[in-house]
Amino acid sequence: MAGTGAGGRRAVGIRARVAIVVVALVALTAGVLGAGASTVVDASLRDRLRADALRQADYDLGVLIPTALPAGIDRASLTASGLLDTFRLRTDVETIVDLGDGDPVVSSFDLVGALAGLPPELRAIVDRGEIGYAWTSVAGRSVLVLAGRPAAGAPAFYFVHDASDIDRAVAQLRIALLVGSLLLIGVALATARAVARGILRPIDAASRAAARIADGQLDARVTATSRDEFGTWAAEFNRMADTLEATIERLRAAESRNRRFVADVAHELRTPLTGLVAEASLLRVELGTLPPDARRAGELLVADVARLRSLVDDLMEVSRFDANAEQVATEPVDLGQRLRALVAARLPAAELVLPDEPVVIETDPRRVDRIVGNLLDNARLHAPGAPVAVSIARRPGAVTVTVADRGPGSGAAGSDLERLFERFAKADPARPGGSGLGLAIAREHAELLGGSLRVDANPGGGLLFELRLPVTGSLLDGDPTVTGGQDRERGPEPTRSQPR
Amino acid sequence: MDARILLVEDDASIREIVALGLRGAGFTVATAADGPDGLARFRAERPDLVLLDVMLPGLDGLDVAREIRHGSTVPIIMLTARGDTLDIVVGLEAGADDYVRKPFELPELIARVRAALRRGRGGPDEADHLRLGPLAIDVGARTVTRDGTPIPLTRTEFDVLVELARRPGQVFTREVLLERIWAYDFLGDSRLVDVAVGRLRAKIEPEPASPTLILTIRGVGYRAGG
Numbered sequence: 223m224a225g226t227g228a229g230g231r232r233a234v235g236i237r238a239r240v241a242i243v244v245v246a247l248v249a250l251t252a253g254v255l256g257a258g259a260s261t262v263v264d265a266s267l268r269d270r271l272r273a274d275a276l277r278q279a280d281y282d283l284g285v286l287i288p289t290a291l292p293a294g295i296d297r298a299s300l301t302a303s304g305l306l307d308t309f310r311l312r313t314d315v316e317t318i319v320d321l322g323d324g325d326p327v328v329s330s331f332d333l334v335g336a337l338a339g340l341p342p343e344l345r346a347i348v349d350r351g352e353i354g355y356a357w358t359s360v361a362g363r364s365v366l367v368l369a370g371r372p373a374a375g376a377p378a379f380y381f382v383h384d385a386s387d388i389d390r391a392v393a394q395l396r397i398a399l400l401v402g403s404l405l406l407i408g409v410a411l412a413t414a415r416a417v418a419r420g421i422l423r424p425i426d427a428a429s430r431a432a433a434r435i436a437d438g439q440l441d442a443r444v445t446a447t448s449r450d451e452f453g454t455w456a457a458e459f460n461r462m463a464d465t466l467e468a469t470i471e472r473l474r475a476a477e478s479r480n481r482r483f484v485a486d487v488a489h490e491l492r493t494p495l496t497g498l499v500a501e502a503s504l505l506r507v508e509l510g511t512l513p514p515d516a517r518r519a520g521e522l523l524v525a526d527v528a529r530l531r532s533l534v535d536d537l538m539e540v541s542r543f544d545a546n547a548e549q550v551a552t553e554p555v556d557l558g559q560r561l562r563a564l565v566a567a568r569l570p571a572a573e574l575v576l577p578d579e580p581v582v583i584e585t586d587p588r589r590v591d592r593i594v595g596n597l598l599d600n601a602r603l604h605a606p607g608a609p610v611a612v613s614i615a616r617r618p619g620a621v622t623v624t625v626a627d628r629g630p631g632s633g634a635a636g637s638d639l640e641r642l643f644e645r646f647a648k649a650d651p652a653r654p655g656g657s658g659l660g661l662a663i664a665r666e667h668a669e670l671l672g673g674s675l676r677v678d679a680n681p682g683g684g685l686l687f688e689l690r691l692p693v694t695g696s697l698l699d700g701d702p703t704v705t706g707g708q709d710r711e712r713g714p715e716p717t718r719s720q721p722r
Numbered sequence: 723m724d725a726r727i728l729l730v731e732d733d734a735s736i737r738e739i740v741a742l743g744l745r746g747a748g749f750t751v752a753t754a755a756d757g758p759d760g761l762a763r764f765r766a767e768r769p770d771l772v773l774l775d776v777m778l779p780g781l782d783g784l785d786v787a788r789e790i791r792h793g794s795t796v797p798i799i800m801l802t803a804r805g806d807t808l809d810i811v812v813g814l815e816a817g818a819d820d821y822v823r824k825p826f827e828l829p830e831l832i833a834r835v836r837a838a839l840r841r842g843r844g845g846p847d848e849a850d851h852l853r854l855g856p857l858a859i860d861v862g863a864r865t866v867t868r869d870g871t872p873i874p875l876t877r878t879e880f881d882v883l884v885e886l887a888r889r890p891g892q893v894f895t896r897e898v899l900l901e902r903i904w905a906y907d908f909l910g911d912s913r914l915v916d917v918a919v920g921r922l923r924a925k926i927e928p929e930p931a932s933p934t935l936i937l938t939i940r941g942v943g944y945r946a947g948g
Contacts, residue, residue, distance in 0.1 A: 492824060499825035500827065502827075531825055
């Protein structure tokens with residue numbers, strides 16, 4: 223159904239939006255916190271390394287080296303002193319000593335040629351006689367380099383401290399933070415979904431209640447237990463449903479009162495009408511004996527009583543439909559025989575076209591009589607004198623009875639032929655006809671029989687009514703029977719059966 | 723045709739015009755305005771036919787019909803105003819032979835009355851005896867006996883039995899029976915036949931639930947068995 227589809231889409235949308243917002247917020251927070259934390263940790267680790275290294279360099283340059291090499295520093299004395307090995311063993315520091323001859327002494331082969339790669343700013347500081355430091359990389363390793371001279375004019379010492387521990391630590395910290403953030407996002411996502419579902423649950427319940435109301439279950443309500451905005455909303459929804467239900471109940475009651483009134487009126491009319499019809503039937507026989515003026519009045523009276531009778535009959539029938547008091551009693555019916563008798567009784571001038579084989583279907587013969595009788599009456603009243611053709615045709619799963627006239631019907635009714643089936647519909651208001659209920663009644667009967675009644679413009683002019691009756695069982699074969707047709711030889715054939 | 727007719731109808735206007743029409747057609751008419759009075763009149767007058775309104779004050783028309791049927795085979799025609807078609811079946815089962823729906827035209831009613839009276843007036847050629855299973859049917863005397871015991875049948879029931887028993891094995895459609903016995907043209911109500919056959923079976927069949935004397939031919943009609 224389109225409604226639930228749209229509702230479902232909207233609910234998913236809200237859930238997704240809530241999830242996206244929550245995840246974005248958590249990710250942003252985790253990102254900022256993570257970046258800040260790793261920056262702070264990185265800086266503090268570097269500060270400590272630098273301070274330690276500086277203290278060490280200060281001591282080495284100021285105390286250790288002058289003490290170890292009091293006679294001055296050259297390549298030979300340096301190598302002999304084993305100072306560089308001492309430094310490495312003591313604190314894992316590699317050393318470059320710039321003797322100023324372009325061939326520095328190094329404590330490790332890794333450092334060969336490293337001097338040239340050091341930042342020039344650092345060498346400038348050293349040249350000024352100060353102790354300097356620089357974060358750089360040597361032989362692909364992240365390092366802290368401290369540099370200075372033991373005395374003015376002495377060779378420059380570059381102490382290379384390994385800083386890759388710091389990089390590793392910070393990298394590990396970042397990974398931990400990232401994993402933590404992802405876990406946090408997962409938890410946040412699950413929480414967001416749960417919260418969204420909780421929020422949407424009343425909306426889903428309300429959608430279901432609204433759908434049930436739309437389907438006619440007017441007593442559907444939302445259970446409003448919470449005291450939040452949804453509770454208020456649910457109370458309002460229920461109040462609306464109450465009002466709707468009450469209004470519809472009221473309308474139904476009024477409609478049912480109206481229907482009962484129509485039924486009562488028709489019923490009350492029936493007793494005096496029975497008198498009128500009987501009296502008129504007696505009067506009609508005696509019309510010839512009356513003086514001319516009284517005779518004309520008598521004729522009109524007889525005709526009006528007939529009209530009144532058909533109106534009351536039809537009203538009774540309509541009110542029975544409205545009360546759903548109709549029962550269908552089916553039996554096998556020979557449609558051809560039925561139609562022949564109907565045409566003979568109601569419109570003997572009509573042309574009847576029947577199949578060669580008898581058409582027997584399981585249906586309610588009294589209702590078939592009413593339908594076809596009303597169609598014939600309609601043709602007689604609204605297409606007076608025009609040719610009328612009645613025919614039967616077998617269709618898959620159904621049998622159709624067609625009543626086609628060549629009267630002015632389709633022109634008078636205009637394009638909206640369906641209107642003919644409305645109660646009190648008159649195709650031609652100027653023409654006094656039946657009750658205006660006959661076609662509406664015929665259609666109700668057709669639907670009770672599980673069939674349908676349609677109208678179309680007759681290609682040859684006039685109206686073409688098609689009654690479609692379902693064939694439920696198999697059509698019966700003929701048995702050796704005494705049928706009505708045999709006995710009709712006694713009188714003249716009342717219909718003009720067209721040979722095929 | 724100097725038949726005597728009892729008309730039981732509560733509406734004075736209808737009662738008067740129907741009585742007028744019936745008298746004009748040559749019948750002798752007695753009238754009653756309610757059920758108890760109708761029964762009293764019936765016992766006093768011994769009419770040849772009863773016209774019975776279904777909705778009567780005092781005693782329902784259906785009850786009156788049942789009461790009359792206790793000891794009489796007189797033809798009863800119901801005048802029914804009710805729209806509910808079920809009432810017609812109930813009325814027929816109560817013992818009515820035929821019904822006329824209100825409102826009706828007098829010629830229509832008189833035709834029904836004549837048809838009902840004609841039933842049970844055997845023609846001169848009908849003085850013969852038929853047998854159907856254990857039943858002995860004396861068409862002339864209009865009696866049915868089983869093993870010497872007479873079975874009381876209404877005239878309608880008797881005519882249905884004779885019609886079927888005359889040609890055993892022959893299937894009769896309900897339309898044919900309606901035409902021959904009730905003198906209806908094709909548009910008669912086939913329930914008249916069904917209810918009459920049902921009542922007939924209740925009287926003549928050893929076991930009405932599984933009939934052997936009058937068989938239903940599904941979708942066609944009835945035939946005599948035996």
